[in-house]
Amino acid sequence: MSPAPTTREQDFKPPDGGWGWMVVIGAHISIGFSYATPKALSIFFKDIQLDLQAGYSEIAWISSIMLAAMYAGGPVSSALVDRYGSRPIVILGGLMCGASMVAASFGNSIVYLYLCIGVIAGCGLALNLNASLTIISKYFLAKRPLANGLAMAGSPVFLCFLAPFNQYLLDKFGWRGSFLILGAVMLHCCVAGALMRPVGSRNPPPTKVEERPDDGERRKPGCEGRAKKIVDWSFFKDRAFVIYLIGNIMFIFGAYAPIMFLSAYAVSRGVDKYSAAYLLSIMGFVDMFVRPGTGLIANSKWVRPRVQYLFSFAVVFNGTCHLLCPLIKNYTFLVIYAVFFGVAFGMVFALIFECLMDLMGPRRFPRAVGLVTIVECVPMLLGPPTAALLVDIYNDYQYLFFLCGAVIVSGGIFLFVMNFYNYRRLENERAGLPKPNDGVGQDRVEMQNALDLGFCPKESAVPESGDGGEPTMGGKTPSIPPHFCVSNLHLPDAPQENGGSSPPPNYFAL
Numbered sequence: 001m002s003p004a005p006t007t008r009e010q011d012f013k014p015p016d017g018g019w020g021w022m023v024v025i026g027a028h029i030s031i032g033f034s035y036a037t038p039k040a041l042s043i044f045f046k047d048i049q050l051d052l053q054a055g056y057s058e059i060a061w062i063s064s065i066m067l068a069a070m071y072a073g074g075p076v077s078s079a080l081v082d083r084y085g086s087r088p089i090v091i092l093g094g095l096m097c098g099a100s101m102v103a104a105s106f107g108n109s110i111v112y113l114y115l116c117i118g119v120i121a122g123c124g125l126a127l128n129l130n131a132s133l134t135i136i137s138k139y140f141l142a143k144r145p146l147a148n149g150l151a152m153a154g155s156p157v158f159l160c161f162l163a164p165f166n167q168y169l170l171d172k173f174g175w176r177g178s179f180l181i182l183g184a185v186m187l188h189c190c191v192a193g194a195l196m197r198p199v200g201s202r203n204p205p206p207t208k209v210e211e212r213p214d215d216g217e218r219r220k221p222g223c224e225g226r227a228k229k230i231v232d233w234s235f236f237k238d239r240a241f242v243i244y245l246i247g248n249i250m251f252i253f254g255a256y257a258p259i260m261f262l263s264a265y266a267v268s269r270g271v272d273k274y275s276a277a278y279l280l281s282i283m284g285f286v287d288m289f290v291r292p293g294t295g296l297i298a299n300s301k302w303v304r305p306r307v308q309y310l311f312s313f314a315v316v317f318n319g320t321c322h323l324l325c326p327l328i329k330n331y332t333f334l335v336i337y338a339v340f341f342g343v344a345f346g347m348v349f350a351l352i353f354e355c356l357m358d359l360m361g362p363r364r365f366p367r368a369v370g371l372v373t374i375v376e377c378v379p380m381l382l383g384p385p386t387a388a389l390l391v392d393i394y395n396d397y398q399y400l401f402f403l404c405g406a407v408i409v410s411g412g413i414f415l416f417v418m419n420f421y422n423y424r425r426l427e428n429e430r431a432g433l434p435k436p437n438d439g440v441g442q443d444r445v446e447m448q449n450a451l452d453l454g455f456c457p458k459e460s461a462v463p464e465s466g467d468g469g470e471p472t473m474g475g476k477t478p479s480i481p482p483h484f485c486v487s488n489l490h491l492p493d494a495p496q497e498n499g500g501s502s503p504p505p506n507y508f509a510l
Helices: 020-052 056-072 074-084 086-104 110-139 144-152 154-185 188-194 215-219 223-230 233-237 239-255 262-268 273-299 304-327 331-394 398-431 440-452
Strands: none
Touching: 020 056, 020 086, 020 110, 020 144, 020 154, 020 188, 020 262, 020 273, 056 110, 056 331, 074 086, 074 110, 074 331, 086 110, 086 154, 086 188, 110 144, 110 188, 110 331, 144 154, 144 273, 144 331, 154 273, 154 331, 233 239, 233 331, 239 304, 239 331, 239 398, 262 273, 262 331, 273 304, 273 331, 304 331, 304 398, 331 398
16 A cells, blocks of 8 residues: 655645545545444344344444444544545445455354454444545535535435335345345445545646755654654643533433434334334435535534534534433324434534534644544443443333433533633633733733734744644744744634635634
8 A cells, every 4th residue: 555645735725626526425425334334233233132142232332332443443544544545545444344244244142243343344434434534624625514514414315225225134134144235335435435536646746855954853753753643632732622522522422322222212112113214214314404504504604603603502402302202102203303313413413523623624633533533432332332221221212312312412511601611711812811810811912012013023934844844943043032923822813704715713722
């Protein structure tokens, strides 16, 4: 596997179209399999449970481990994408998913399914997901929310068709034969990866290599540098990133258990199996239209500067649906629940990565999403089995929905309150107002006055380092040391009013 093109990313302006829309199609397929497969596998749970003599909590570990592996593999996937590019990584992920499903069809124990479906297929989905998200951030800027919405719509589209398709396969071939067929179907991820051409790969501009005395050091990073490429712990110093991460952890804990057990819950209410499977299709059908619609709303000049609030509302709405679900007694109201659940779920997942891109920017996003996914693998792993344990204890699904709904609503309220606090604090910092017992505000005022008086050189006077990182002191050395310059403090830029002709400002930076 050859390395990805080494042309510096900032040499290219995101095309915001062209071949980028073919990349969106490939990402749509790849993300569709990544998110829909763990949910659609719940159709087989009852038969696997009877065949292997497993409990509800034991069977829930299959999708839970699969999702956790998908999230935990984020940093490794990000590092591989940085090294080799998105195309070969997605193809490799598709091969892993197909092979693991075929191997799982020969399983005779629940632990064997944990290994094949949970670990191996989950790692393959991790390669698909992160590579697809990363390449979209390189192809789109002004139209990035729309592109993200269309790509993330792959999850509901695939869920809409996989749920009844899996039920048909189960009736005709059993769960073992169904896994064989699904293994072949998931090889389509390889076709999706072939569409992900690197940005600017057709006509890369000639680059001049300059000899620098420290080039050898840059090319041979130490262990600490290699570790930072995989997991960048400095993100935890960013106040807004921590707020986003805590809210997401609470949402992820309760997000997937209602989907995994929705069909079983409907059957327990007297609904036939096909009608129960169609509840997932209804949810997916609504979700597929909500995601691009939410992307358009988030791209508007009124919403984009405050997209974090829209995300908080979507999380609260999602949890409220689960809290009301146990009150439902017939199939008609279950269909209504599936519709509202699809709206809420689609809103959250159309915004969940867009909000992270808004916070981190396209250059920091690959490492940020890798860190987010590895942290979120913990609630992803524990959430569904914990909720299913309540079903084993009380033999009633309503406690599962109460638990998930309460945790998600709490996470949404946390995001609302903390984002409001963060905005207010940043406004004070921008205005240069010193805070009680905090000299940061006054320090920024004094430094800004120094900049206005001309004591600091302009950014253009300091050449960038060869690796596209922070400015170095090579070339023309300014007369004032760099630590006296406001430009080196990475203060947040002023808000932009044009709706996204350049990367969205990081309003949430610490």
